[in-house]
Amino acid sequence: xxxxxxxxxxxxxxxxxxxxxxxxxxxxxxxxxxxxxxxxxxxxxxxxxxxxxxxxxxxxxxxxxxxxxxxxxxxxxxxxxxxxxxxxxxxxxxxxxxxxxxxxxxxxxxxxxxxxxxxxxxxxxxxxxxxxxxxxxxxxxxxxxxxxxxxxxxxxxxxxxxxxxxxxxxxxxxxxxxxxxxxxxxxxxxxxxxxxxxxxxxxxxxxxxxxxxxxxxxxxxxxxxxxxxxxxxxxxxxxxxxxxxxxxxxxxxxxxxxxxxxxxxxxxxxxxxxxxxxxxxxxxxxxxxxxxxxxxxxxxxxxxxxxxxxxxxxxxxxxxxxxxxxxxxxxxxxxxxxxxxxxxxxxxxxxxxxxxxxxxxxxxxxxxxxxxxxxxxxxxxxxxxxxxxxxxxxxxxxxxxxxxxxxxxxxxxxxxxxxxxxxxxxxxxxxxxxxxxxxxxxxxxxxxxxxxxxxxxx
Amino acid sequence: xxxxxxxxxxxxxxxxxxxxxxxxxxxxxxxxxxxxxxxxxxxxxxxxxxxxxxxxxxxxxxxxxxxxxxxxxxxxxxxxxxxxxxxxxxxxxxxxxxxxxxxxxxxxxxxxxxxxxxxxxxxxxxxxxxxxxxxxxxxxxxxxxxxxxxxxxxxxxxxxxxxxxxxxxxxxxxxxxxxxxxxxxxxxxxxxxxxxxxxxxxxxxxxxxxxxxxxxxxxxxxxxxxxxxxxxxxxxxxxxxxxxxxxxxxxxxxxxxxxxxxxxxxxxxxxxxxxxxxxxxxxxxxxxxxxxxxxxxxxxxxxxxxxxxxxxxxxxxxxxxxxxxxxxxxxxxxxxxxxxxxxxxxxxxxxxxxxxxxxxxxxxxxxxxxxxxxxxxxxxxxxxxxxxxxxxxxxxxxxxxxxxxxxxxxxxxxxxxxxxxxxxxxxxxxxxxxxxxxxxxxxxxxxxxxxxxxxxxx
Numbered sequence: 001x002x003x004x005x006x007x008x009x010x011x012x013x014x015x016x017x018x019x020x021x022x023x024x025x026x027x028x029x030x031x032x033x034x035x036x037x038x039x040x041x042x043x044x045x046x047x048x049x050x051x052x053x054x055x056x057x058x059x060x061x062x063x064x065x066x067x068x069x070x071x072x073x074x075x076x077x078x079x080x081x082x083x084x085x086x087x088x089x090x091x092x093x094x095x096x097x098x099x100x101x102x103x104x105x106x107x108x109x110x111x112x113x114x115x116x117x118x119x120x121x122x123x124x125x126x127x128x129x130x131x132x133x134x135x136x137x138x139x140x141x142x143x144x145x146x147x148x149x150x151x152x153x154x155x156x157x158x159x160x161x162x163x164x165x166x167x168x169x170x171x172x173x174x175x176x177x178x179x180x181x182x183x184x185x186x187x188x189x190x191x192x193x194x195x196x197x198x199x200x201x202x203x204x205x206x207x208x209x210x211x212x213x214x215x216x217x218x219x220x221x222x223x224x225x226x227x228x229x230x231x232x233x234x235x236x237x238x239x240x241x242x243x244x245x246x247x248x249x250x251x252x253x254x255x256x257x258x259x260x261x262x263x264x265x266x267x268x269x270x271x272x273x274x275x276x277x278x279x280x281x282x283x284x285x286x287x288x289x290x291x292x293x294x295x296x297x298x299x300x301x302x303x304x305x306x307x308x309x310x311x312x313x314x315x316x317x318x319x320x321x322x323x324x325x326x327x328x329x330x331x332x333x334x335x336x337x338x339x340x341x342x343x344x345x346x347x348x349x350x351x352x353x354x355x356x357x358x359x360x361x362x363x364x365x366x367x368x369x370x371x372x373x374x375x376x377x378x379x380x381x382x383x384x385x386x387x388x389x390x391x392x393x394x395x396x397x398x399x400x401x402x403x404x405x406x407x408x409x410x411x412x413x414x415x416x417x418x419x420x421x422x423x424x425x426x427x428x429x430x431x432x433x434x435x436x437x438x439x440x441x442x443x444x445x446x447x448x449x450x451x452x453x454x455x456x457x458x
Numbered sequence: 459x460x461x462x463x464x465x466x467x468x469x470x471x472x473x474x475x476x477x478x479x480x481x482x483x484x485x486x487x488x489x490x491x492x493x494x495x496x497x498x499x500x501x502x503x504x505x506x507x508x509x510x511x512x513x514x515x516x517x518x519x520x521x522x523x524x525x526x527x528x529x530x531x532x533x534x535x536x537x538x539x540x541x542x543x544x545x546x547x548x549x550x551x552x553x554x555x556x557x558x559x560x561x562x563x564x565x566x567x568x569x570x571x572x573x574x575x576x577x578x579x580x581x582x583x584x585x586x587x588x589x590x591x592x593x594x595x596x597x598x599x600x601x602x603x604x605x606x607x608x609x610x611x612x613x614x615x616x617x618x619x620x621x622x623x624x625x626x627x628x629x630x631x632x633x634x635x636x637x638x639x640x641x642x643x644x645x646x647x648x649x650x651x652x653x654x655x656x657x658x659x660x661x662x663x664x665x666x667x668x669x670x671x672x673x674x675x676x677x678x679x680x681x682x683x684x685x686x687x688x689x690x691x692x693x694x695x696x697x698x699x700x701x702x703x704x705x706x707x708x709x710x711x712x713x714x715x716x717x718x719x720x721x722x723x724x725x726x727x728x729x730x731x732x733x734x735x736x737x738x739x740x741x742x743x744x745x746x747x748x749x750x751x752x753x754x755x756x757x758x759x760x761x762x763x764x765x766x767x768x769x770x771x772x773x774x775x776x777x778x779x780x781x782x783x784x785x786x787x788x789x790x791x792x793x794x795x796x797x798x799x800x801x802x803x804x805x806x807x808x809x810x811x812x813x814x815x816x817x818x819x820x821x822x823x824x825x826x827x828x829x830x831x832x833x834x835x836x837x838x839x840x841x842x843x844x845x846x847x848x849x850x851x852x853x854x855x856x857x858x859x860x861x862x863x864x865x866x867x868x869x870x871x872x873x874x875x876x877x878x879x880x881x882x883x884x885x886x887x888x889x890x891x892x893x894x895x896x897x898x899x900x901x902x903x904x905x906x907x908x909x910x911x912x913x914x915x916x
Contacts, residue, residue, distance in 0.1 A: 053534045055525040058516050067513040076511045078546060080538040088536060095553060315801075321787025322780030325801045329779025332855055332888060340807040343773075343783045343799035345792075349841065353798065383807065397790055430790060 041074040041211060042100040046092050048108035048117050049191055050083035061106045061196055068200060072208035072216045073264060074102065084108055089120025097124065098182040104204070107191025109174035111153040117188060118159055118177070125181040127162040135166055135175055142173055167203050171195040178203065214266045218274050222259045222281055224288045225298050225443040226436070232257045232285065239280050247277070254432045255439030259285070290446055298442040299327040305449045306337035313445060314383035315341040316354050316375040318366060318392040319409065324438045339383050344375065354378030367392050369410050369421050376414035387448070388414045389441045395433045409437045413444050420448070499532040499669060500558040504550050506566035506575050507649055508541035519564045519654055526658060530666035531673045531722060532560065542566055547578025555582065556640040562662070565649025567632035569611040575646060576617055576635070583639040585620040593624055593633055600631055625661050629653040636661065672724045676732050680717045680739055682746045683756050683901040684894070690715045690743065697738050705735070712890045713897030717743070748904055756900040757785040763907045764795035771903065772841035773799040774812050774833040776824060776850040777867065782896045797841050802833065812836030825850050827868050827879050834872035845906070846872045847899045853891045867895045871902050878906065
């Protein structure tokens with residue numbers, strides 16, 4: 001509940017003004033007035049489809065919807081999955097009526113006999129399904145565009161629950177429906193994510209925006225690589241004090257920590273607050289922040305830096321087995337700065353292809369600072385690049401020793417002026433160790449490029 | 459409903475014998491008798507936790523439970539997610555009472571104030587929570603083993619719903635509970651997957667086995683690589699006729715088609731049927747089946763073949779950028795058969811590192827049969843291996859032309875006797891094209907090893 005008290009109805013122990021989120025009546029949306037008590041809208045999601053009850057499918061549409069609810073400050077109170085069963089669908093919809101402001105139902109709107117969401121919803125709200133000639137015409141037109149005619153099954157898709165508004169589906173044949181029952185607004189959407197997405201943007205987002213009175217949430221994410229979660233957490237302590245702990249979330253995954261910042265309120269206020277939070281966190285974490293947003297890995301950031309500064313990189317890999325090269329080349333256009341890599345998995349190849357002295361391997365072992373440096377320098381010569389990254393380590397599960405346990409990794413970065421080295425001790429299974437090793441190597445390169453080098457002066 | 463009729467109770471329009479799935483009374487499990495009508499047990503899942511309603515977390519425990527239900531021929535009728543809210547938990551549990559035979563609730567059993575599953579369940583079944591001194595002693599003991607003492611918060615974990623059985627948690631501090639209400643058996647399990655798993659195996663699986671009267675489902679999966687789904691589907695037509703379509707599922711993912719076979723019934727009968735299905739499908743799909751089971755990629759199968767026959771492989775990669783080498787080295791112990799790789803992303807590197815003639819590149823372009831063959835032969839010489847795989851293609855999004863559109867990939871496999879070539883036209887984005895190219899290369903090698911070569915005679 002937001003501060004700013006005034007009188008309102010009392011339902012279920014909460015004080016609120018029903019009008020703030022009720023359906024628009026007579027086309028006029030009641031706007032919250034200064035002093036109104038507004039509670040967050042309560043939303044629920046129901047996914048329909050027997051396949052979503054199987055052993056390998058999950059309802060992921062609800063994540064998209066949850067993000068949208070968060071954006072508009074609506075509270076997701078629960079979600080459920082039910083099979084293609086009319087009675088079960090009716091029961092699931094029925095139990096939400098009057099208990100939430102918004103119910104989004106996805107799936108079960110197709111033309112086949114097991115698509116019974118329309119029927120289940122009609123039963124729940126106690127209204128008939130009526131043939132809608134306009135919807136049928138639109139379906140016929142859609143098929144005609146592909147030179148086909150709808151089958152009799154498609155007739156069912158032209159049925160509309162009495163009093164419902166039809167939401168056209170621009171990307172498929174199943175239209176959505178929007179209706180109101182017992183104070184709950186119900187959206188029926190197709191389950192195909194691509195079709196759903198369009199209707200969520202076109203129909204649901206504006207509806208939510210209209211009812212939230214401008215209130216909402218915004219989020220920004222900052223990403224750091226190869227810095228321990230506890231260290232990031234500690235560094236953020238002043239920001240926790242300044243902005244409250246609950247608006248700052250620290251999420252760790254192997255080799256990466258994301259800091260998610262959230263601000264709520266009306267657009268201008270939350271925008272300003274979020275900008276202040278980002279600035280403060282950037283101050284606190286400094287250049288360990290490699291990127292912003294949820295998408296895009298370190299290889300993209302490093303690639304952009306290389307392209308912008310017209311520098312090139314090659315790799316010499318042992319334990320990562322090509323992963324570092326593979327990550328660098330995930331980025332479209334990487335051929336501008338990445339000529340190639342040598343994966344020298346065996347010792348003989350380290351000698352023959354990278355010029356690592358045999359006696360060095362003999363004396364220090366393949367997993368050593370000396371060999372990492374020699375590999376990087378060998379690759380730099382071979383590919384005639386500005387930078388060469390080398391990785392040699394023990395990814396496990398075999399091959400560890402007391403002196404060099406599984407997870408021991410030596411990294412080297414050769415440049416014109418010097419070759420730098422870093423040793424890390426990584427934790428996890430083979431896959432995690434390899435991933436973190438590639439992450440550490442990319443981060444080493446990123447920091448080096450940012451710090452500049454002799455070449456930059458030229 | 460299975461055939462074999464006899465009289466039984468009638469609940470909700472279904473004929474069944476309640477005893478078949480009811481709780482064991484006095485320690486004696488009623489066994490279904492010949493002639494009993496047995497219907498599939500109805501199961502539901504409830505996941506508790508506000509984090510499961512966020513924008514990036516899904517309840518995945520339900521997949522594990524769904525697999526177990528399938529194994530024991532229980533029908534999952536629905537699942538739901540609810541936040542850490544006592545009233546909401548009580549409502550979700552309450553609505554299932556008497557409407558399903560089994561309800562599994564996961565999460566919300568921890569020691570913190572927002573863990574309220576115990577309270578919600580107690581409210582739903584209308585019974586008090588009682589302190590259990592034995593459970594408390596076990597918690598104290600668990601903490602003592604780590605040299606610590608439980609906090610007052612942990613007291614709540616020692617509370618047991620009246621009449622419930624305590625299910626010890628060997629991997630965490632939150633014990634589970636098992637109780638019966640209105641004909642529904644309720645399991646409360648912790649939400650941590652690792653803790654849940656142990657209790658599912660130890661407590662839930664035997665319970666299901668005891669109540670299913672031996673009936674259950676078994677599944678086997680056969681995997682094929684680089685064969686179109688439609689082609690696999692067509693080849694399976696005789697099996698569909700013989701074993702019924704619904705027991706055979708064809709699942710496609712990029713570069714791979716899995717055929718999932720399921721048989722139901724008592725153990726001996728379903729085992730025999732499943733074996734017959736597997737044999738028939740193996741006949742129909744022949745050597746295109748590369749592996750069995752849900753886990754383990756083509757790189758594992760190829761690795762096993764190479765190790766068993768004491769052969770070695772190296773790679774020369776352009777568009778895959780190291781992905782092929784990375785996949786081969788995902789397999790622990792791959793150093794036995796994989797010495798290394800050369801990623802020659804640029805043309806100059808194809809010439810310098812792999813010995814591709816410059817005039818060949820000039821005349822045919824980097825993406826050509828000639829260059830693929832030369833790359834493979836160059837890598838085979840360099841690494842002195844039995845086989846060398848080469849991949850050159852256009853992964854996109856840029857670089858395509860009318861003659862060589864994005865997705866054009868040339869593969870070559872050099873061996874002692876000959877170099878084979880294959881051209882493919884792949885569909886999808888950059889990531890998919892690269893993945894499928896690596897899949898096609900590994901499949902080419904697999905088929906070659908199986909076909910044998912001059913070396914095998916030696």
